[in-house]
Amino acid sequence: MKPAPDRKISNMAGDTALPRKSGELVFHDAWERRAFALAVALCEQGQYQWDEFRDHLIAEIGVADKTQADQPDTPVTGYYEHWLASLEKVLIEKGLCTPDQLRADEAEETSPPTLPSGGSQRPVPRVPRPI
């Protein structure tokens, strides 16, 4: 039998509902697809329960909505940005990644291509990203 989508995921309701247009999932960029697949794959493997991931997603979206309500000028954060932040949180929570490893990823994306001479290999701690 073909693998089937998990209803818990495909039928999430309310604010956490997957963005769709005429039923089709909406992904704006390739990274959104990858982030989607990572979260679903790790859950399918039993690394966490879907609700554990979803709780983070609810929280992320809740905070963003509140910020939006308080400061309407705040740029809207996309659904899969919340998704990615939730994924990172659940990975840390489950001990699948360390905060350092995730920060290393982020440092890579922001630091200049070459480290300053004599520079430490340890990434500079970063303040949490604003939501």
Add this chain to the structure above:
Amino acid sequence: MSNDHTHGHSAHAAPPNPYLEKHTTPEQTAALEQRVQALESLLVTKGLVSSETLDKLVETYENDLGPINGARVVARAWVDPAYKERLLKDATAAIAELGFSGLQGEHMVVVENTPDTHNLVVCTLCSCYPWPVLGLPPAWFKDAAYRSRSVVDPRGVLRDFGLELDASTAVKVWDSSAEIRYMVLPERPAGTEGMSEAELTALVSRDSMIGVAKVEPPAA
């Protein structure tokens, strides 16, 4: 994809959703691409995921979201006559009974295939489709040729799909709209008497619930 939604009713698409628009700048997008790529590499290195699994998974969710829901409805109707009765009387409620929601105000109507009558679903105006139960519409469902020909020559359309009906079988064509979405309850194939509901669910194809195919008996 929805450029042919000429009779623009709000029930076609989800209510306004801020996430349907793209919000990131090219720089942010590039940074996010990198962040996800790094995360994926990290998880692949740890042996937690394989890139191949991820590709398959995305494909499943993009192409196959939902028809299983309709198949469950059909299988239940086959094994539970009381459910079938409720389904044919008030499909929206009967489908919700199984926990499938996501319909946005439109009503579901389920039409039953019998030896005498074959039903075919089309949306002549655009591509209204009961996606919470059937998943994504196939490309041909949105095709202008299918939409117009189904009405004037349904038997010809069915023949193109490889379904030759007896001359004595009447064909009814159901035109979906923003308010009403149709789904076909196909005939239960012979030779499935001993099968469980789950086994039956696996037999039901999307095309049989649109009406362009019959449910094939299990391969011997």
